[in-house]
Amino acid sequence: MLKWKTKTNSDGDATSSPPSNTNPELPDTASHAPETPSHISTSQFNRYCRDLLDLYRDLRELGAHMYFDLPRISVIGSQSAGKSSLVEAVSSINVPRASGTCTRQVHSFHSCPMEIFMSQAEKWSCTISLRLQFDSNGNPYPTLLSEPFGPPLTEKQDVEIWLRRAQAAILSPHVDANHFHNMSKSDLDILRETDSLMQAFSKNTIYVDVKDPEVTNLSFIDLPGLIQHSETPSLIDLVKDLVVSNIKGDNTLILIAIPMSDDIENQQAVRLAKEADPTGERTIGVLTKPDVVLPSSMGQLNKWRDVLEGKTYPLEHGYYCVRLADEAERMKRPSRAESERLADGFFRTRDPWSKMSLRSRFGIPNLVRDVSTLLVLWIEKNLPALKKKLNELLEQCRNEMGDLPPLIEGNPTAEILLRLEEFSTALHDAVGATEEKSLARQARRRYLEYKAEILRTAPDFRPFLNHPDYNKPKGRSGQDAPDRYCMPPMDLEYVRQVIRDSVGWELPGHVPYAATKVLVLKSASLWKAPSMACFEDVYEVTAQLVDDLVRKYFGRFPKAENYIRSLVNAALEDYKLDGQRCVEELLQSETEAIFTQNEQYFRSEQQEWYYHYNVIRSTSAEYLMYPRKGHTSPVGYEQELNLMSRVHGYFCVAFKRLADSLPLTIERSLNRALDSTLSKRLLEKLMGDPNYAESMAVLVEESPDLLEKRHKLSERQERLLQIKNRLDLLRNSGNPRAHPVGRSHL
Secondary structure (H helix, E strand, O other), rough: OOOOEEEEOOOOOEEOOOOOOOOOOOOOOOOOOOOOOOOOOHHHHHHHHHHHHHEEEEEEEEHHHHHHOOOEEEEEEEOOOOOOHHHHHHHHOOOOOOOOOOOHHHHOOOOOOOEEEEEEEOOEEEEEEEEEOOOOOOOOEEEEEEEEEEEEEEEEEHHHHHHHHHHHOOOOOOHHHHHHOOOOOOHHHHHHHHHHOOOOOOOOOOEEEEOOOOOOOOOEEEEOOOOOOOOOOHHHHHHHHHHHHHHHHOOOOEEEEOOOOOOOOOHHHHHHHHHHOOOOOOEEOOOOOOOOOOOHHHHHHHHHHHHHOOOOOOOOOOOOOOOOHHHHHOOOOOOHHHHHHHHHHHHOOOOOOOHHOHHHHHHHHHHHHHHHHHHHHHHHHHHHHHHHHHHHHHHHHHEEEEOOOOOOOOOHHHHHHHHHHHHHHHHHHHHHOOOOOHHHHHHHHHHHHHHHHHHHOOOEEOOOOHHEEOOOOOOOOOOOOOOOOOOOOOOHHHHHHHHHHHHOOOOOOOOHHHHHHHHHHHHHHHOOOHHHHHHHHHHHHHHHHHHHHHHHHHOHHHHHHHHOOOHHHHHHHHHHHHHHHHHHHHHHHHHOOOOOOHHHHHHHHHHHHHHHHHHHHHOOHHEEOOOOOOOOOOOOOOHHHHHHHHHHHHHHHHHHHHHHHHHHHHHHHHHHHHHHHHHHHHHHHHHHOOHHHHHHHHHHHOOHHHHHHHHHHHHHHHHHHHHHHHHHHHHHHHHOOOOOOOOOHH
């Protein structure tokens, strides 16, 4: 069974037990009006209360509830709880009600929250606004949008039709709100049945500002009535979720309309309030429809009396009982005084109400007075925390705005040229490795890999007659040796055959130059693939660096970044073609002529290789895969050994030359060319446009994301400052009380 917190007295009877807390409390039931401290006049206190409620209204108009958990009163109940009549009795305005038998129409009425703010004024007036906080999909807007709806009203009988029109506007975001201004009730009913785009429900709010000489200052949110059945099952959960979201805040007072025509345990609104406020310290019960309980139903009457007296289902702020106008009375449009007279007569003459001592818990005036006082105290209690949170949000907002790039306030052309200069300086530093050394490190690492790749193209000469019979001989001492060879081994017979195939009109015993060239080109023909691959890899590293620099110096402006990148990419393609051509020319020079002026190194290498091959030949038995007796080293192959040593000596010269010249060629034709001419090319493209000034202005436009973020932060800061200024107005007006009014003053 549903229970709020209770305790028992000495006789074992259940009694009301308000939980211990620091929340403001309603007046004692024996009191009929708030007391004020002796040094404060009633008019001063009333003015201060009015100031606090005005503050509350202004804060909500500024959208403060989107940032803070503002104190508020949420009125909830089922559609049959008499909640609409309760709202009408409190506000003295007529609100839309369902009529007819159409299920969709019944559930369409009051299908959005309605916030009513009541304040005293010399003349009655009413204004209606649409508070748009959510889009058509229920997603929150970054800021509250408030739109006045219709003209200021000066006649009470006009309010209901304008509220119906406002509801239709809220539920029809696809239609301009002004479209509904002249619609009659029948027009609106037809529209609900024919417009398939009209929503059945919305989380956006109708705001009603009522000024009335006879009202008590008060503000509350009237939520759609909870429903149990609907042609659209999802609507049941939508309404429930809206109610739950509007009563869960710790600063929300929950006012429940509880019809006495049904057991309290069966009422969904009571269960939801219990779930949101388990201790009952934020909940106020309003018992409606006492006139439907027959005097003969003593058991039921006693049960409700126990609820009202706090013996069962006790709440921190207790219960009120109100007698509301029935349909017949409502059609006569009685005045506030007449309605209160009828209700007072009912409670004075009908048992058991006439015999109860809790007179201050009967009737709308007592309810409004006490709840208004409680809301004022709740607002006052919350002010220190509100100011603290406000300062924190302002500081956070300033920090986030400080993290954004500064706005461009100068000449757009100067901004682009300045960034181009910074880009060029950074590129120069990267190419020259003066400060940024990542390009140099990556290029040098690739050049070392290239050196090893070229070394693998060395001739694999083996001074044996038939090399498959022998193991691979050891390398030359003190000489760079490849980890593997790219070409197959060449033995003495293979070299002899090359010499034979190259013989022309040479004299006997003379080795043809063509034989030397054939063997040299066997290595040189393998150089193009690793050389071009090395160029491609260095180009990719350079292109990535340049792209990173474009992003770094122009990334703030997407249009400038995209345009500069397109220019840079086009230029890079040109530099790439030039670089590839230079590499091909270098390789061509290595294959067209076998030449060196480094004669000393060439002869030294030739002699060393001749000695190395001779030693291996003379000890060839040691390398046999299958040693056999009678093996003798080959003799008579001096020409072949000389040719082997000469070709390998020249490879050493060409290898060292190429290992240096290719990196230098890449650096000169690609990176250094890029450094020396790219900025000039970009400048010519930028300034070559006859309308360059207009183009520059377009280029420095901020990204949509950054613009949106800057706009949101600026809007939030402005809204928070408005909230702060409004709070400061209350402080500057002065608090007439020396200390907060607690229970002893009520």
